[in-house]
Amino acid sequence: MYALVDAVAFYASAEKVFDPAIRSKPVVVLTNNDGCICAVCPIARKLAIPKFQPYFQVKKILEDNQVVIRSSNYELYADLSERMMNVIGRFCDNQHIYSIDESFLNFTGFTSFVHDWHSYGHDIRRTVWRETKLPVGVGFGPTATLAKAANHAAKKLPGFDGVAVIDSEPSRLAILKAMDVQDVWGVGRRLAKKLKAININTAFDLAEQEPRKMKRLFSIVLERTVNELRGKSCLAWDEVRQDKKEIFSTRSFGERITDATALKTALINHGTIVARKLRTQGSQTKRLLLFVASSPHQDDYYKKSYIYEFSVATADSCVFANAISEIFKHLYKPGVQFYKCGVGALELSSQMFQQPDLFQAPIDNPKLMQCLDNINARYGVGTLAIASQTPTTRWHMKREYLSPHYTTRWHNLPKIHC
DNA sequence: TCTGGGGTCCTAGGACCC
DNA sequence: TCTGGGGTCCTAGGACCC
Numbered sequence: 370m371y372a373l374v375d376a377v378a379f380y381a382s383a384e385k386v387f388d389p390a391i392r393s394k395p396v397v398v399l400t401n402n403d404g405c406i407c408a409v410c411p412i413a414r415k416l417a418i419p420k421f422q423p424y425f426q427v428k429k430i431l432e433d434n435q436v437v438i439r440s441s442n443y444e445l446y447a448d449l450s451e452r453m454m455n456v457i458g459r460f461c462d463n464q465h466i467y468s469i470d471e472s473f474l475n476f477t478g479f480t481s482f483v484h485d486w487h488s489y490g491h492d493i494r495r496t497v498w499r500e501t502k503l504p505v506g507v508g509f510g511p512t513a514t515l516a517k518a519a520n521h522a523a524k525k526l527p528g529f530d531g532v533a534v535i536d537s538e539p540s541r542l543a544i545l546k547a548m549d550v551q552d553v554w555g556v557g558r559r560l561a562k563k564l565k566a567i568n569i570n571t572a573f574d575l576a577e578q579e580p581r582k583m584k585r586l587f588s589i590v591l592e593r594t595v596n597e598l599r600g601k602s603c604l605a606w607d608e609v610r611q612d613k614k615e616i617f618s619t620r621s622f623g624e625r626i627t628d629a630t631a632l633k634t635a636l637i638n639h640g641t642i643v644a645r646k647l648r649t650q651g652s653q654t655k656r657l658l659l660f661v662a663s664s665p666h667q668d669d670y671y672k673k674s675y676i677y678e679f680s681v682a683t684a685d686s687c688v689f690a691n692a693i694s695e696i697f698k699h700l701y702k703p704g705v706q707f708y709k710c711g712v713g714a715l716e717l718s719s720q721m722f723q724q725p726d727l728f729q730a731p732i733d734n735p736k737l738m739q740c741l742d743n744i745n746a747r748y749g750v751g752t753l754a755i756a757s758q759t760p761t762t763r764w765h766m767k768r769e770y771l772s773p774h775y776t777t778r779w780h781n782l783p784k785i786h787c
Numbered sequence: 788t789c790t791g792g793g794g795t796c797c798t799a800g801g802a803c804c805c
Numbered sequence: 806t807c808t809g810g811g812g813t814c815c816t817a818g819g820a821c822c823c
Contacts, residue, residue, distance in 0.1 A: 375823095379823090399792090400791095400792040400793075401792055401793075402791090403790085404790080404791055404792055407792070407793095407823080408823095420823095421792080421823095422791095423790075423791045424791085425790045425791080426790090441792090468822080468823060469823080470823080471823085554821095554822085555822090556821085557821045558820085559819085559821085560820080560821085588797085588798090590796095613794090613795070613796095614795075614796070615795065615796075616794085616795085617793080617794060617795075618793090618794090619793065619794080620792085620793080621791085621792070665791085666790090666791060674816095676815095713794095713795095767790095
């Protein structure tokens with residue numbers, strides 16, 4: 370048995386934790402640079418506020434409905450996420466954190482301890498709410514995809530109050546029949562449209578299809594989804610928490626950039642983020658992709674990318690920084706209004722099996738990186754950084770509606786007035 | 788006045804080679 | 806005379822998720 374536990378409109382709910390005054394109001398959260406709407410609380414959802422619309426396009430609707438607007442406060446969400454995950458982790462010793470607000474629990478070998486999945490689910494909900502003031506939904510199912518479906522039912526379908534269980538044929542059918550095919554994990558907007566064209570409208574309709582036929586008509590991915598919906602596990606636990614095959618760090622700037630040094634610094638910053646993520650996963654890379662681009666929404670769209678090949682795989686921030694400095698001249702073009710840039714590690718391999726070059730001195734220094742990671746783990750990311758990533762103030766994100774960092778900065782601690 | 792997220796994986800099609 | 810295979814690698818763009 371699997372469970373999927375996730376927060377209801379996580380970012381919006383997180384904004385309400387330390388600001389009770391907005392708990393009963395409609396709240397939306399914007400993406401980086403206040404670009405798009407990325408979280409809509411249940412109250413705002415009733416006003417039909419669309420998700421992932423550019424903010425400036427829906428500004429009027431928000432104003433008309435007196436919706437509370439917040440910029441992304443990632444520092445706050447990361448901290449609240451960690452608290453939430455810790456609480457959830459107490460309910461199962463085999464937890465996989467799938468995203469900032471979702472975790473899978475695997476109850477294999479643990480099922481005899483739980484007699485009533487419904488009440489266990491409510492137990493999780495109550496405890497998370499009591500300890501973090503975050504609302505979560507809980508779905509149980511025999512496969513990861515069915516747990517996802519149950520989770521969807523728990524939060525969105527009538528007749529459920531935050532918990533749903535698929536543990537029998539009737540419960541599976543009831544939920545899948547009430548679920549739009551578009552809401553199935555792995556079926557997006559495009560695929561849903563094609564499926565509906567051949568009269569596959571609900572999750573149940575999809576589950577009834579011949580898996581092989583779906584593979585032939587669409588893809589191997591959809592075949593897997595159909596099998597999962599039928600109760601046949603195709604995403605093994607190992608695969609659910611498989612190592613990433615590529616790791617990126619990209620960001621758009623708050624304001625356009627033309628300055629070479631600022632752009633280079635931004636790239637090196639992304640490089641160190643990618644390097645850190647690689648080390649966390651125990652991976653290293655042979656190929657680093659760098660790209661810079663102007664706005665695709667404007668004329669004279671400029672985009673340039675470059676792949677740097679290391680002689681041996683590495684996850685060393687300093688090596689990345691040197692590589693970026695070296696090839697930066699191939700990317701930069703004077704006069705271009707840069708809008709976005711990023712770094713990605715491709716072709717990852719495990720640090721366990723580093724293949725050194727027989728005729729060359731090592732290019733990196735894993736011990737130094739370990740030391741850097743240890744210090745930053747203890748005193749906070751950014752405490753120790755390489756000199757070339759020193760941030761310039763030229764490309765700060767636009768965050769007009771930022772809430773305080775309630776839990777991570779002393780001077781932002783919430784105050785209670787008596 | 789102008790504004791448009793970030794991350795990961797997959798696939799089709801082109802280039803190149805034998 | 807004319808036709809024309811199959812594998813690998815690379816890349817851009819598509820699709821999906823949150």
